[in-house]
Amino acid sequence: MSVPNAFRDLVIAAIPSLRAFGLSLTARSDRADDLVQETLMKAWKHYESFEPGSNMKAWLYTILRNEFYTQLRKRKREVEDGDGFYSSKAAVHGEQEGHLHMADLQKALAKLPDDQREALILVGASGFSYEEAAEICKVAVGTIKSRVNRGRTKLAELLGMGADEPFGPDSSTEAVLTGSLRN
Amino acid sequence: MFGFGWTMVEDEKKHNKKQFESKIKPVKGPTKPEVTDLIGQRLRTYYNEVAEQPVPDRFLSLLDKLDEATSKKLK
Numbered sequence: 476m477s478v479p480n481a482f483r484d485l486v487i488a489a490i491p492s493l494r495a496f497g498l499s500l501t502a503r504s505d506r507a508d509d510l511v512q513e514t515l516m517k518a519w520k521h522y523e524s525f526e527p528g529s530n531m532k533a534w535l536y537t538i539l540r541n542e543f544y545t546q547l548r549k550r551k552r553e554v555e556d557g558d559g560f561y562s563s564k565a566a567v568h569g570e571q572e573g574h575l576h577m578a579d580l581q582k583a584l585a586k587l588p589d590d591q592r593e594a595l596i597l598v599g600a601s602g603f604s605y606e607e608a609a610e611i612c613k614v615a616v617g618t619i620k621s622r623v624n625r626g627r628t629k630l631a632e633l634l635g636m637g638a639d640e641p642f643g644p645d646s647s648t649e650a651v652l653t654g655s656l657r658n
Numbered sequence: 659m660f661g662f663g664w665t666m667v668e669d670e671k672k673h674n675k676k677q678f679e680s681k682i683k684p685v686k687g688p689t690k691p692e693v694t695d696l697i698g699q700r701l702r703t704y705y706n707e708v709a710e711q712p713v714p715d716r717f718l719s720l721l722d723k724l725d726e727a728t729s730k731k732l733k
Binding site for chain 2: 628
């Protein structure tokens, strides 16, 4: 029996968000795509362990996340700076503000502890529930909640939007811009 | 539930250690709701920039190769 088409279709549908998850974790588009490739190979190899009807996206995220930590241990933490997917893009295309914001966010994300970053991305960007994120990271739901909160607070500080800094609807753009110019 | 638990033990250890460390640090005030909203918005924009791109061809051809390999093995 070969890999069923239904399985293949579900995997293909998940590839775009897998790439986004990979980029969020590594801050490098080349490594993100390497992670996705490894994930696809593992998914094919182990497709029989996927329970039909269960959450394919969560299953694939779990594989990608495991692969990320395996590679991280091998590489001994040289990921922090990254190639800056957004900063290089902004430099080449001169797409200013939007990409500057994103480059800034990516830098700030890279400074978060791994566990806070992944929790924040899973819940805050990938659309997983706290329960699903807890399942993916193999920790308690309360742990995910506190990681999300701590990650968000840290990110706010890094982006110049911390609790001690003036912040209003009008100063938001300014705060964001100042943050990006400061670096 | 999702399988693939083979690298979990070390991750768990690391996370437990981090959790313990973070308990010692003083807790800062809560993030303002408007900041929470803005951060959420920016995270989603960042994520969706990639998540909304079409599937690159390299992955589709990889899947073709994987399918080929699987069916050969089974013959």
